[in-house]
Amino acid sequence: MTDNQTPFPGDAHAPSPPYAQAMPPLGAADTGGPYGPPQEGPYAPGGYGPPPSPGPVRPRIxxxxxxxxxxxxxxxxxxxxxxxxxGSAVKDAASLTTFSAGESVSVRLDPKDRPAIYAAAEQAADVSCTVEGAPGLDIRLTRPSAAQSITYDGTTWEVVFQIGAPTAGDYQVSCTGEGVRFGVGKEIIGSVGxxxxxxxxxxxxxxxxxxxxxxxxxxxxxxxxxxxxxxxx
Structure with a gap:
């Protein structure tokens, strides 16, 4: 066959059309070209975006x-x-069972309350008191080692005897003293506590x-x- 002759159809030695080798076949998957598959990460298209939120600061206010x-x-x-x-101390100090000299009153005494006999007088006077309880009880009256006094409703009351009641119960208290008013209540020291x-x-x-x-x-x-x-x- 000469150079001017047309090749027969199906000739195995016929030249390929221009750029035939550079065109991918139809339906072939896109592999990204000669440099590999499409890139991913921050440098790929659409890889940029806002940083993730760090969330609220802990611990809270x-x-x-x-x-x-x-x-x-x-x-x-x-x-x-x-x-x-x-308020309780003031109430305890003001809770006096009062009586006049020569009178006898029945009061309930409890050793834990530190019971005492108070006296109120406009001038100095000699006083004496007795406390009687159930038969056989050893009841002691002692002078306070330190002065204890309170003022209530304009009257000054001073502790004259501490009552050593052995058990809680009802007791009869009587006192004598010219021009003196008496009262039975709790010691001021106990209220101060x-x-x-x-x-x-x-x-x-x-x-x-x-x-x-x-x-x-x-x-x-x-x-x-x-x-x-x-x-x-």
Missing amino acids: LWIVIAWVIFVVLLILGVAGFARGL KVVGGAVAMIALPSVGFLIAIVVTIVVLVRRAGARKRAMR
């Missing part, structure tokens, strides 16, 4: 609020305890609450600062 609310509650409880102790207890509660409870609030505040603020630094990194 709510813990600080709760700690200081606890402090306020303990402060209120402390003040209330002191006021209750003071309630005031002291209330004062301790008033100081201790708020102090504990204040320390807790300070510690919680410091811990929360330090940990929140650390959480912010980690989020920024």
Whole structure:
């Protein structure tokens, strides 16, 4: 066959059409070209976007609020305890069973209440008292080692005898003294103990609450600062 002759159809040596080898067959999968499959990641198309949200900073400020609310509650409880102790002391000191010289009164005494006999007089006077209970009871009257007095309704009452009642029960008390009024009640020292207890509660409870609030505040603020630094990194 000469150069001007047309090749026969189906000739195995016929040249391919131009660019035939560069055209992929129809329906072939896109493999991304000679450089491999399509790239993925931040450098691929559509790989850019907002960074993930770090979420709320922990621990929350709510813990600080709760700690200081606890402090306020303990402060209120402390003040209330002191006021209750003071009111109870005043009530105990004013709860006197009064009687005149030469009279006899029946009173109920309890050793734990530290019972005592009070006297009120405009001038110094000699007084004497007797306390009688159930037969066989050893009842002792002793002078107080320190002066104890209270003023109620404009009258000053002073402890003249401490009653050593061995058991709780009903007792007969009588006293003598010219121009003297008498009363049976609790010792002032016993009532002062309630005031002291209330004062301790008033100081201790708020102090504990204040320390807790300070510690919680410091811990929360330090940990929140650390959480912010980690989020920024």
